[in-house]
Amino acid sequence: MRSGMEYDIFMPYPGVPSARVDGVDECRRKVREVLRAGADVIKICATAAYSAQPTTLSSPSFPPKNWKSLCAADYRLGKKVMAHAQGAQGIKNAVRAGIHSIEHGIFLDDEAIELMLKHGTFLVPTLLAPLAVLEAGEKGGMPEYGVRKAREVVEIHSDSISRAMKAGVKISMGTDAGVMPHGTNLRELGLMVNIGMNPMDSIVASTRVAAECLGWQDRIGTLEAGKLADLIVVKTNPLQNIRSLENPDNIVLVIKDGKIMKDIRKTMS
Ligand SMILES: [Zn+2]
Known part of the structure; x- marks a missing residue:
């Protein structure tokens, strides 16, 4: 779900409701529409993306007042609300409203990290995303502006995740398969270890913490009797x-x- 800006991040997909919204009432209506279509989670673009040409990755998508309506418990029937979020302002808007997880977290500042700790927000680093954009660029599969944005943020992204990790933010391994194929997220473990994560913690982030992030900890994530x-x-x-x-x-x-x-x-x- 994204705001009514003049650019589109994602192409329309058959059977999936249009996800562009503008204003508090539309946010509420769209949450219900997405749930009626069978969504397991509500995913919101809190900031722009590599693929959105006229923006920087930091551009926030929604004003704070929309966030309350997007995360309001009475509109989402117990489903989790998660956010593709790169810039600090968009991240903070989402965390303050009670978002369940932040995907990317490229430009985390100290205040954003403090807020995530206070609210118990999960962080899904997707360190592979900018690398995958660069790799796609080498094969001619990504526009020049996307490649440029990725090149600019690789180190900043790693530094943000490293600081969040040291501060104790809950890190869940996950994918952002819009810019790389499904099934390649195993590379995330090596990337997290490269920036200082203990190897066992990278495995736990990919199993127990990832299950908790999905709310599936009663079924998967640890080797215990009764689980899959x-x-x-x-x-x-x-x-x-x-x-x-x-x-x-x-x-x-x-x-x-x-x-x-x-x-x-x-x-x-
Ligand atoms: Zn994303």
């Missing part, structure tokens, strides 16, 4: 090299929903 048995067994210790998880040959056993999907233990000497 989704797990992998690897040959080498990922705490010594987190990127070893990226090598499919290193994965000897995959169990999904209690069923064995891959098992090469017998072929191992």
Whole structure:
């Protein structure tokens, strides 16, 4: 969901309601419309994006008064409200209104970090997003202005996430698959470790904390009786090299929903 600015971030998608809104009443109506269409979560663009040409990544999408109506509990039937948010002002507007999670958090200042700690807001770093934009640019799959914005923020983004991490903000690994293919978010673990996260914490961010961010902690996220048995067994210790998880040959056993999907233990000497 995004504001009534003159630019579009996303192309229309068949079966998905138009997500452009303007003003408090439209925000309320749109939340209900998106839920009627079957949304599991309400996702809001709190700031602009790489793909929105006339903006900087910091441009806030909504004035503070709209945020209360977008996050109001009585309009969202218990569903979580999450925000693609890059600039500090948009992040703070969203956090103050009670947003559940901030995706990106590129320009976090001290006040934004304090607010996230106070409200218990999740942070989904998506460190892969600017790198994926740069990689897409090399193949000619991203306009020059998108590549330029990504190049400008790679270091700023890493620094923001590193400061939030040290301050104790809840970090959940996740994807922003608008700019990279689904299934590539495993790279996030290596990127989080690169900026100072403990390897075990990067695994916990991808399992327990990610499950809590989704509100699925009763089903997934930890190995406990009664939860779905989704797990992998690897040959080498990922705490010594987190990127070893990226090598499919290193994965000897995959169990999904209690069923064995891959098992090469017998072929191992
Ligand atoms: Zn995003």
